[in-house]
Amino acid sequence: MAYKTIIIGTGPAGLTSAIYLARANMEPLVIEGWQPGGQLTTTTEVENFPGFPDGILGSELMSNMRKQAQRFGATFKTGSVKSVDFSNRPYTLDVEGLGQLQAESIIISTGASAKYLGIPGEQDNIGRGVSTCATCDGFFFRGKKIIVVGGGDSAMEEAVFLTRFASEVRLVHRREELRASKIMQDRARQNDKIVWSLNRTPLEVAATGMGLQGLKVRNNETGEEELLETDGLFVTIGHTPNTGFLGGQVDTDEQGYIVVKPGTTETNIPGVFACGDVQDRQYRQAITAAGSGCMAALDCERFLESLAHEAVHA
Ligand code: NAP
DSSP states (O other): OOEEEEEEOSSHHHHHHHHHHHHHHHOOOOOSSSSSTTTGSSSSSSOOSOTTTEEEEHHHHHHHHHHHHHHHHHHHEOEEEEEEESSSSEEEEEEEEEEEEEEEEEEEEEOEEEEEOOOOGGGGGGGTESSSHHHHHHHGGTTEEEEEOOOHHHHHHHHHHHHHTTTEEEEEOOSSSSSOOOOHHHHHOOOOEEEEEEEEEEEEEOSSSSEEEEEEEEEETOEEEEEEEEEEEEOOOOOOEEEGGGGGOOOOOOOOOOOOTTTSOSSSTTEEEOOGGGGGGSOHHHHHHHHHHHHHHHHHHHHHHHHHHHHOOO
């Protein structure tokens, strides 16, 4: 049996499209990956999602959206989509844990994953001092020294959050200017547990096997190498869209973001829609993801109605 629609991914984009499609009686199946709820579940408080004047925990916001989708009849299954076949409709998904599933339409809302620096010693020490998730791992560094790498809003947010645990948080950024918004920069600058190493390019993670020694960096002013001692290293340098499983069947840009027809969520394949961070290199906010999830649901509904219309008049 082919589903009317399958939604891949359960961040704010996927869950919003699930709420809309379920409410429109389209009985969506939502495939939840191994990190249900997406990136918001690895953040702390969300202060800028409209409707929550006192803020809301990211995990709570996502759990509320999930309940809302379930209330209207969305079904959730856990699995990881390994490959797709979009050559004929109904489209086929090969899902680890669930086997082959078919649907008349697909909404891709698989989000983006944290980027790594790609320097020696980094991958070997993931879970042994190197992390991309302060909320998940900050607790392990109580009373210890931490380095946060990055100059964007995420780096500022993570650095401030980690001062709850660490004795010192050192912010390492490759340029003098920060990319972060002024309000986030100000918060970090006002926190006296945060020390700054700007103009430093990370070169290597130094570790003993028992833990981290430090981060080797190049001082871009003097050209000299320095070892910045630390117990923990949090890499917060942005994200890569999760589009590898599409095997090139959906058009993407050079960085892997899905290309949608401007002003819509339509991809190059009729009946395949994309929403959220997987197609957004510019805004990447929970609220914009949710907004595009709503657009995908409406685009998808229109597509399914056109199929029903064709069937009646065939
Ligand atoms: P981002 O804005 O893309 O910043 C990434 C940072 O990492 C940049 O400073 C970049 O340096 C640095 N970087 C990238 N590759 C690097 C490398 N190989 N080595 C060293 N440094 C590297 O990413 P983000 O901070 O994750 O933010 C993403 C989006 O989410 C933004 O739109 C942001 O506003 C939003 N966000 C908002 C909030 C909030 O408002 N509460 C919180 C988090 C994120 P350069 O500057 O030199 O390129």
